[in-house]
């Protein structure tokens with residue numbers, strides 16, 4: 001029998017995630033503060049030590065022939081790892097156990113375009129096609145690779161529902177333990193999907209902002225030691241997953257920027273990182289530089305960013321959410337001010353729709369394009385309609401609208417107004433009497 005050394009290795013005497021060993025995450029070279037620009041070594045940190053500003057991943061991106069890079073991407077796998085040269089992931093990422101999300105359909109929505117009067121080309125980027133049926137698989141896939149690099153063994157998150165499911169599934173596949181936190185009153189579809197993958201699921205008596213505050217406390221406590229919270233201490237990496245939406249949209253349009261994009265806002269992370277992704281494609285020479293407009297979409301019952309936008313404010317005042325669009329119900333959105341900047345800089349806007357308009361928009365998309373969106377998709381389609389009516393969105397320009405989740409997870413939203421046309425006895429007479437024969 002081999003004699004085991006009783007001397008603890010340095011890695012065992014320190015917090016696994018506090019290891020000072022430099023990690024290698026592809027082209028990522030540092031974390032930089034979005035406010036003051038200070039740089040930090042790659043690690044599980046999310047706020048600037050000098051000014052408390054949010055940190056984001058800084059890169060040394062490939063230089064050289066854009067055509068060669070374009071060909072390399074096109075020859076890559078049919079998932080987000082085709083963009084590995086632009087992401088904070090190890091070079092062998094495609095060989096790691098991960099859910100491999102992405103490369104979802106960009107649907108040319110001609111029927112909806114006719115309905116809305118869009119003549120410049122209307123597309124739905126349908127992220128319900130991801131492994132756990134929401135866009136969250138993209139951000140989690142990147143956070144998983146960071147968690148691996150930093151030596152975390154438990155994955156966690158504060159979630160409005162979709163993230164909890166994405167973390168549970170990714171943990172199951174990638175060999176992590178998971179323990180995720182959600183508001184106690186989510187839709188059944190979200191709760192079941194978060195629980196089915198076998199990790200711990202904890203309902204918190206409060207709204208998302210209470211859940212998030214709780215998770216921040218847990219991170220600072222020994223109880224949370226060794227835990228990678230994908231959207232808190234791994235947030236800089238998590239956020240980068242949303243860039244892949246920008247890359248895919250442009251590649252699927254034939255390496256072209258769309259003129260207008262309509263994006264849902266919860267914390268605002270996705271919107272800011274889609275803009276970052278578009279900027280990178282321009283810098284790399286992968287698309288021709290031209291103006292594009294970014295529009296943000298919220299539900300009226302949780303509209304802190306659109307309220308600030310319309311009032312001309314730079315400060316986003318927190319709200320107490322009350323809407324059926326629960327996946328977007330973040331009353332105090334961390335990236336709100338950056339969303340305002342991007343909407344204003346690009347000439348876009350931030351708008352909101354009420355719950356009735358959300359349901360109408362879900363049905364409109366289903367009945368024109370055969371796409372069943374969750375409430376967040378009802379928000380983007382509803383806001384698109386409203387922005388066209390108000391003249392803020394130009395119907396003669398190419399427009400991409402995001403559907404970030406699957407309607408099967410939010411059946412509760414449409415069930416009360418959707419059902420069988422008739423219920424009859426199995427007889428021809430009964431069918432004739434029902435007046436449905438044509």
Ligand SMILES: *Cc1c(COP(=O)(O)O)cnc(C)c1O
Nearest residue numbers: 162266267268269270376404405
């Ligand atoms: C999380 C989520 C978003 C966007 O979230 P951000 O926090 O703004 O990045 C959009 N749609 C759905 C369905 C989501 O679950």
